[in-house]
Amino acid sequence: MVLLLAFVIMGRGLGASGAFSTAIASGVALAAPDHAAANAAYAAYAPNGPASLLTDWLFIEIVGVTIGGLASALLAGRFRIAVDRGPRVSVRGRLACALGGGVLMGIGAKLARGCTSGQALTGGALLSVGSWLFILAAFAAGYLVAPLVRRAWT
C-alpha cells in the first residue's frame, strides 16, 4: 500500500541501498572532494557534493524508515538493545556474519542497481525484467548457500 502511494504521488518506488550510496558518496565528497569528483560512481550519487545528502529523496525516505521502525518498536514496548542470533552462534560470530553479509549485499546491490526495496519490490511491481532476474538470482543463491551457513541460524 505504501509502495502504491509512492508510485501515485511521486512516480517512483522505494529504495534503501540508494540511500546508503548517497550517504557514502556525500561522505567521500566531504572528506576527499577531488577523489570523489574523479570517480563516476561517486559523482552520480553526490552531484552537489556533501550537501546532496540533505536533498536526496531516498536518503530522507530511509531516515523515515528508521524513525518508523523506532516508533513502532517503542509503541509496542519492543525496543531493547540486543543481538538476534541463532542458538549455535556467538554474539561475536553473529556480528561478524552481519558485517560480512552487509558487505556482500552492498556490492550486490550496487551491481544490480538496487536491493530488496528498489529492485525486488519496486521493480518487481513494475514487472521490470532486470528486477525479476535479480529476485530469482538472489533467492536461488540464498537457497544454495543456506545449507552451508545453517550453523549460523538453526
Add this chain to the structure above:
Amino acid sequence: MAPLADFGFVGASTGLLIALGLGVAFGFFLERGGLGNAVKLAGQFYLTDLTVFKVMFAAIVTAMLGLFWLAVAGVVQLPLVFVPSTFVLPHIAGGVVFGVGFVVGGLCPGTSCVSASSGRLDGLAVMGGVMLGILVFNEAFPLIEAFYRATPLGPVTVPQVLGLPHGVMVAATVAAALLGFAAAERLERRARPGRE
C-alpha cells in the same frame, strides 16, 4: 493526473516531506511485521518462516494491481512511472552476490535500518557492512565499469519481452503469488507441527 509529482502538484521540498512520510510508514509496517528480526528473516531460507516471501509478494502484488487498475481508470499515466533499466548480466550477478549476503547477514539493507532502530546491534552491523560494501564497489568502479554497463536492455518489462499484454502478465503474477502463498502456509505448518 498522477504521478502527482510529474503533473506539478508536488514540488521538490514537498517531495522530501512525502519521502519522510512514506519512509516512516514503510519502517513502521516492517517493524510491526517482525521484519527487524534477522533470525525470522533467515527462516525464509530454511523454509521455517516464510514471512519474507509473503510480505514481498503481498507488496509487489498490491502495488502492481493498484497501478494496473489506476492506469485502466486513467488516473495514473503508467509510462511516467520510473521503470528501472535492465542490464542482464549485472542484474543476475548482483542478485547472486546479494542473495549470499542476505543469507549470511540475515537482513537486507532496508530491514537492517529497522532492526538497528529497534535496538538490535546486528542490524547496525549489517548497515555498516552495506556501507563498506558500497565503498569497496565505488573504489573498484573504474575496474568493473565495463561489466556494470554490459548487456543493457533499457527499461523493459517482462510482458514486453514475452510479447504479452501487461494485464495478462499482471494476472499471471497474481496467480503465481496466490499459489506461492498457499504453498508457504503449508510449508510453515509442516515446519511447526502442533503449533497453530
